[in-house]
Amino acid sequence: WEAAGYLPFSRAKIGSFFQERPVLKNPFLEDALLRGYLRRHLPQEVRRRKACKKKQRVANEVDDWGRECEVTPPRLVHFDPWGRRVDHIVTSPAWKHMKDLSAQEGLVAIGYERSFGEWSRVYQMSKLYIFSPSSGLYTCPLAMTDGAAKVIQSIGVSWPTDEAYSRLTTRQPDRFWTSGQWMTERQGGSDVGSGTETVAVPQTDGSYKLHGFKWFTSATDADMTLTLARIQDRTGATTPGSRGLSLFYAEVSRDEEGRLKGIEVQRLKDKLGTRQMPTAELLLDGLQLSEEGRGVASIANMLTITRIHNSVSAAAAMRRVVQLARDYATRRSAFGKPLKDHPLHIQTLARMEVETRGAFLLVMDVCRLLGREESGMATQLDTHLLRLLTPVVKLYTGKQAVAVVSEGLESFGGQGYIEDTGLPGLLRDAQVLSIWEGTTNVLSLDVLRCVARSSGMVLHAYVTHAKVQGASSVSSLAPAVKAVNSALSELEDFVQVAATRAPGYLELAARDLAYSLARIYTGALLIDHACWKGASPSDTYAALRWCEHDLCPVATKQARGCYDPSTPPLDAALVYDR
Ligand code: UCC
Ligand code: FAD
Known part of the structure; x- marks a missing residue:
């Protein structure tokens, strides 16, 4: 038997070839356009701050945390061991590391410190651009946190939101808060004016209690939120439509027994992507709120910021898949030569690169306009352009991210479809970018309104x-x-x-x-x-x-x-x- 080559109980041969994986290198050094853009526009003193070592940390350490967030998704514990309702959202240690890192790096704070004047937003967003694809979607709570700080600042930083503002914009991890953005209800996420059923009942001390059901609430482990509700008058009546909506601020707090005050977490959603991050359905029953705000128009400031963050993440997802694909093309061979030597394959990558470059420049230009507006440098033209281009950049990059990331997955062949390469998550997470923060059509209609108005x-x-x-x-x-x-x-x-x-x-x-x-x-x-x-x-x-x-x-x-x-x-x- 032995002589004939048959060995009883021998293991099947699997061969000696193992494909090298694509390697994530320093994402800053690997991005010629980003470096060129910053060299061209940022003042010297800002450029000195861009320590390359930190960018290397994204590839070495942060990316592993991001992966851990994906494979250890949040879970909801409804009851404690003794049967008390606690609705505790358990997140991974990596998710918590991301929170601390975000505070230390000033990923929200930079936009409010404004140490670099009109370039502060470009500086902040270029850091987020590098962080985003490795962040395990922590950029989602950061976007909403930034948006909430912007709303508070635009309304005026005073009681009861002054403490919140200082926590949203701090660099101290132990003080840092994140915010939610609770707008969507079961009847409608696009048509918020008709879809909002939540009522705010006035209390004798001037505050309100909120009763309603929020259908999508992302990063629900937040410390506070901004939300919309209809104020009831003395007869219990409310005003329909957008005109009846007010903006509210609420802290998400727990009592001594660890129970959420005024909130029940109905369930965590089972999602195509963004699995790293909890997205919950919330029943609000007696959630204590601050005073009346200015409804849709007030929360629009948050929408501007979160839509810009969305666009940064979209461009960053494209850049990441291109970086990995071009590395892989040097390591994988087919038909006798590396993929990089097949002109048709390189043409495919070049087309992805063109889309990525376009997205990057469009996003950064909008960040530049935002920075000019916030530092008092904006002309009237800049201000109108910022309003017009915000929905444009969000809708365009959100769609292109899906196309480019999908093409990118194909460039790894079958491996692009295999879960533990980490690649499919890029596509799943890209798909949401055209849905949340306003779908493509809803934003297109917003563009029409801007065109008409200005x-x-x-x-x-x-x-x-x-x-x-x-x-x-x-x-x-x-x-x-x-x-x-x-x-x-x-x-x-x-x-x-x-x-x-x-x-x-x-x-x-x-x-x-x-x-x-x-x-x-x-x-x-x-x-x-x-x-x-x-x-x-x-x-x-x-x-x-x-x-x-x-x-x-x-x-x-x-x-x-x-x-x-x-x-x-x-x-x-x-x-x-x-
Ligand atoms: O999806 C969500 C969170 C996901 C997680 C965050 C991720 C962030 C990125 C992370 C990257 C990894 S939160 C839910 C987001 N929901 C939406 O985006 C809603 C989509 N629907 C719309 O945008 C609609 O167009 C509505 C809700 C704004 C339409 O409502 P109305 O009531 O019909 O709006 P009007 O009448 O057009 O506008 C009412 C007022 C007007 O001001 P006044 O009364 O002063 O004339 C508008 O000018 O609001 C003003 N306004 C705006 N202002 C409306 N939209 C805007 C805007 N975009 N910017 C400035
Ligand atoms: P619908 O409004 O029902 O839209 C359905 C379709 O109709 C869309 O294709 C839309 O483009 C189209 N449509 C609607 N109106 C028009 C029109 N006038 N003309 C042409 N087409 C139209 N929301 C929050 O408030 N907070 C959150 O934290 C949050 N997190 C989310 C997390 C995830 C993972 C997801 C998927 C969603 C989240 N959302 C959140 C909700 C999100 O913002 C909404 O799903 C989104 O705004 C769309 O609303 P909708 O689901 O009600 O869709």
């Missing part, structure tokens, strides 16, 4: 022209400049035609219009960056490639009659097979 199209055109003007003498960029300029003319033509049509016309065009604004403006940013004296040939190449997109899909589709009144019934017939 002549947004004119502003956009003005700024885009200004940005490409410097490139008019750079021959290598001529095709890109031409593409942006002609897309702008098409956009102007679209606006003129749309102005003559019924209101439903613009609504149908809303998503394509938002995409057009994103693509044209980003094209201009890529061109502008490529004109910088420190730019590389790749910066020029990226701008040229970006401008090969259909930069103005709203004009293309208008020409095909896509928004004509005949379209909605045809769409409905198609969808419902009538």
